Amino acid sequence: MREHMYKSPWKSVVRLSATKQALRHESQSHPSHISQIPDFSKYSPTKSISELAPYVSPTLCAYPLQSKYLNQQHYYQNQNILEKHYLIKKPHPVSLSQLAQYFDDSTTLTKQKIVNSGNFVQQELVTRIAHKIHLLQTLPFNVVNNFHFSQVYESYYNIFERFRRYPTIKTMDDNAKFVEFLRGILSDFNSLNLPHLIMGALECKILDLYPPEKMDQIISSLLRARISRRLIVEEHLSITSNYLSGKKENTLVLGDIFxxxxxxxxxxxxxxxxxxxxxxxxxxxxxxxxxxxxxxxxxxxxxxxxxxxxxxxxxxxxxxxxxxxxxxxxxxxxxxxxxxxxxxxxxxxxxxxxxxxxxxxxxxKTIWSFGKSKELANQSLDNFHKLPGLQTISLYDYMYDKRKGGPAIHPYKFTSLEPISASNLPKGIHNFEKPLLGLLExxxxxxxxxxxxxxxxxxxxxxxxxxxxxxxxxxxxxxxxxxxxxxxxxxxxxxxx
Ligand SMILES: Nc1ncnc2c1ncn2[C@@H]1O[C@H](COP(=O)(O)OP(=O)(O)OP(=O)(O)O)[C@@H](O)[C@H]1O
Ligand SMILES: [Mg+2]
Missing domain, CATH: 3.30.565.10 (Histidine kinase-like ATPase, C-terminal domain)
Structure with missing residues (x-):
């Protein structure tokens, strides 16, 4: 048990949860030596790991060196904060018209609706992301400890912490600050989550770490949740922008995103x-x-x-x-x-x-899978590494650089870090899902x-x-x-x- 707690905060949490038994059984059916360095020759017989993934060394131990969320203390945090306070809440299912009009029948935007919307977004995002963190925690450690999944995990936890601590929005000024905050979240290293999720799935396929059909389900569920979260955030940015520009009537029913x-x-x-x-x-x-x-x-x-x-x-x-x-x-x-x-x-x-x-x-069967065959997963992964901006940057580089006084390295070519003011509030059509556009291009x-x-x-x-x-x-x-x-x-x- 001690070993469990030292080496795997996630597994320790799983130990406490109801789904634990099934998952323990599952993780035991795979070799799960968390501190073991994976055999990277499996990724590519011809290329060395330093060529394939030059950034990977910080994650080769159980706890990545610069990680804020993957460390021994985190076990405590998981139990006392995540489980006790957030996982007990369920996300609110919302319809599109509810989202645009904020739970009354009128399409008129008022200050109160904007403020309510801001608070709804803040609370909803914490709950939604908490459930997704939990989903990642219930995976075997050697899956989540994969370089790409651990980037996603860190990013989710970072979002969770930032939203969780965000104070209640009471005025339009508070909301303006919240909008800046949201915009920052949409455009910083979180934009890397989409490629990281898929690359993580590909690596798991190549290394036989997790049953492919289950991995497909997990990736699909994380992607769907991601669409919902971004939609909720973008809708708030959009109605705020409409309100500030004097457009008090939300005539399109759905703001400017649709x-x-x-x-x-x-x-x-x-x-x-x-x-x-x-x-x-x-x-x-x-x-x-x-x-x-x-x-x-x-x-x-x-x-x-x-x-x-x-x-x-x-x-x-x-x-x-x-x-x-x-x-x-x-x-x-x-x-x-x-x-x-x-x-x-x-x-x-x-x-x-x-x-x-x-x-x-x-x-x-295979054409709908994120991994397809091992051979194809290998080729896909290799190509992912060739996408501009992805091959050398990790979350740790980004965080590290920030401490030195600002991100000198742009984390991804699709992101935008320009300063934010009420006048350049994003319109959904330009901003929504930039990472997706990056994939398409x-x-x-x-x-x-x-x-x-x-x-x-x-x-x-x-x-x-x-x-x-x-x-x-x-x-x-x-x-x-x-x-x-x-x-x-x-x-x-x-x-x-
Ligand atoms: N219209 C089509 N005609 C013939 N083969 C197709 C067609 N659509 C898909 N395929 C086959 O199915 C495979 C999977 O398609 P999918 O779009 O999922 O991935 P891909 O095209 O290989 O890669 P990418 O991620 O770049 O789209 C393709 O590689 C191709 O072999
Ligand atoms: Mg294709």
Whole structure:
């Protein structure tokens, strides 16, 4: 038991929790030597660990050297603060219209509503993040001690501590400070959580640390919770911004985060982006597939623009990449065409992307996984390390630098650390989910193997789904369905903690 407490604060907590027995059994089925240095030759037989992950040395012991939250004292903190005070609270399921209007029927924004909204965000975020910290704590230690997961853990705990200590908001001045605080949280090293989560899952797959199906469930649940948290925060920033700019009526029901999107414009935007990727990958004058759009060309609907851009971008990208590969492989005169059909009814919208690129060469089960096969996970991980800004920076570098008087190193190319004032309050459309946009804009050279898995999480989040229908030797229909948010505004959307 002593050994437990010294080496694994997380396991110690698990020991106290109801789910403990099942998890202990699970962690025992894997070698779980927490202070053992992992065998990094498993990651890549050809590359040394210093080449693959030059930053990793601080995390090679049970407690990372500069860590604030992974240390012996933390056991006490877990038991007395997290468990006793926060895990007993349940997150509030909220609907989109509740979020925008703050629990009354009028769409008018008042000071009181802004202040209430601020306090709601503060309390809700503490509770939600506490539950996710707990989820990470219930994983075997050698999973969470993985470099990437421990970055996420640190980041979550850091958010938890900062929100937990935040004083009650009483006035608009308090709220202005809170908005600065929120903006800081959205744009500092927390933006790295998305790639770190996925890289952690890939490493676990390669090292056989955790059952892949369970890992997929955990990643999906963390991603869904992440969408909800960011939505709650962004909505508050957005209504504050509206109020301060004199717009007292929240006419769009959902603030400025959700915009009216023209389906065809987004489809054509995704097409243009894919064509650029293809030219970049091959050469400027390469023949491109003919592109057709049919169905409801006039469709306009309210949605999160960046989510729609991401979803269509990833799906079309798969079709373009496969079509070009087939074109070259078979030596065809020109690439086969790609057709997008837009379909809608009162409750949902559908985009069917049809290509003739020979079908999907994987089985139905693995294409939805974040790890796919070990070999593919290896390639994906390798490519993640090539993404700009990710290969050398760890949370510890960032924190360390900050102590020296400010972050000289930019933690991620997608983040923004410019000074905050009421006049440059972010509008949701520009700010929401920058890390996601960063993923979308990666070069086609860096295949991450996660496009479909990610899109499924996002589509399902918005009451839709993503399916593929592949006919071997012919082609693929990828069908994206999204719920009509205006139809579902009273649905308890943000219950996906
Ligand atoms: N329309 C398609 N036609 C043929 N194969 C496809 C199609 N869509 C997906 N695939 C196959 O499924 C695999 C998984 O797709 P997914 O988008 O999840 O990852 P990826 O494209 O390999 O990597 P990335 O993360 O860069 O998107 C692809 O590598 C490809 O082999
Ligand atoms: Mg893809």
């Amino acid at each position: 915009q009216e999107c023209s389906a065809i414009e987004f489809v054509l935007g995704a097409k243009a982006m894919c064509e650029n990727f293809i030219r970049d990958m091959y050469f400027e004058g390469i023949k491109l597939p003919e592109f057709h759009v049919d169905g409801n060309l006039d469709l306009k609907f309210y949605f999160l623009p960046l989510h729609l851009k991401y979803l269509l971008g990833e799906i079309l990208r798969n079709s373009y990449e496969a079509t070009m590969k087939e074109y070259i492989r078979l030596g065809l005169e020109k690439p086969e065409p790609i057709t997008v059909t837009i379909i809608s009814n009162e409750q949902s919208f559908m985009f069917r992307v049809s290509d003739r690129a020979g079908g999907i060469p994987h089985d139905e 990666r070069s086609s050279r860096y295949k991450l193997g996660i496009g479909l898995a990610m899109c499924k999480v996002y589509a399902e989040y918005w009451n839709g789904d993503l399916t593929v229908h592949s006919i071997n030797g012919y082609g693929t229909d990828t069908v994206l369905k999204l719920g009509n948010l205006m139809y579902h505004t009273d649905k308890l959307q943000l219950d996906k903690v």
